[in-house]
Amino acid sequence: MTDPLVLHRLDPARPPPASLEAWLEALPGPAMLQVPGADRSRSRALVTLLHGNEPSGLRGLHTWWRAGLATPATDLLVIIASVEAARTPPRFSHRHLPGERDLNRCFRAPWQDAPGRLAQAIMAELVALGPEAVLDLHNTSGRSPPFAVSVLDDARHRAFASLFCDHLIVTDLRLGALMDAAEHLFPTLTVECGGSGDPQADAHAAQVIHRYAASDNLFGALPASDTLKVFHNPVRVELAQGARLSFDPADQADVTLAADITRHNFDLCRPGDTLAALGTSGLAALVARDHRGRPVLGELFTSHDGALTPRQPLHLFMATGRADIAASDCLFYVAPVSDNKTS
């Protein structure tokens, strides 16, 4: 077991092996790579693999490095975080190590456990560097177009997000994510590149890394009002305690999601559209709370002939096609159209 306190320094002169899997096995543990840029007076940070089951950022980095590590516009610090979780068999299937906390919930005290100390070490490196921006690359668990997430909505974050995505989610939820902690010090953006294992998400991650490294000014391009869609505080829709969820109508579960639910990610769902079939307990099988913890299920949804349908037009995000993730994390997020500020 490598020491989780140490971010091992990788040598930019020694490119990784041709296979991503061989590289992952050879990494000394959580690692960092410092790449000198054309402008040595500025720096940026790129963080990836905070979640061990979200490999697109690592793949993109592997591609970029194998292609010769083109000189970035500014110095670039790359941090590869949950190496141990990623290579715990089966590879790229563990969000975090079994029995440990989710690293991307550990960027606030307490720091006592291993993921807490790693989060603290990552923050310490960022503080020491003082980058002009921090970019954190993730995958969603279900198929989804790429989108950005930030905790601030201003012209700089909109310009930054529009370099990579057409959608920006702004959240007031503070979970102890890197983004929450880093934003106090540096403009910070999370980019969800699309679903884990989706080759399009891998390609998008590679493009994001290229643009992030190569752009001279991350904050200069103000997006036209119609190119970046901004959504504030989406609501998490979760399974109620004890309720059962399935994708198979034959299971007669409390909630049966449509097998193609992920096709609707970022779609607008209207009253009358069926998002799920409900069992005998009806809407009681679900819980939806806004970012202040207020229950809002009844405001947003109704049950019509045993079908879950919106009461008002809702944008749907981050639906997953995996029953275990839908049951343990959430079914999807929704944002009412009235809250969607696109100005």
Ligand SMILES: [Zn+2]
């Ligand atoms: Zn993630």
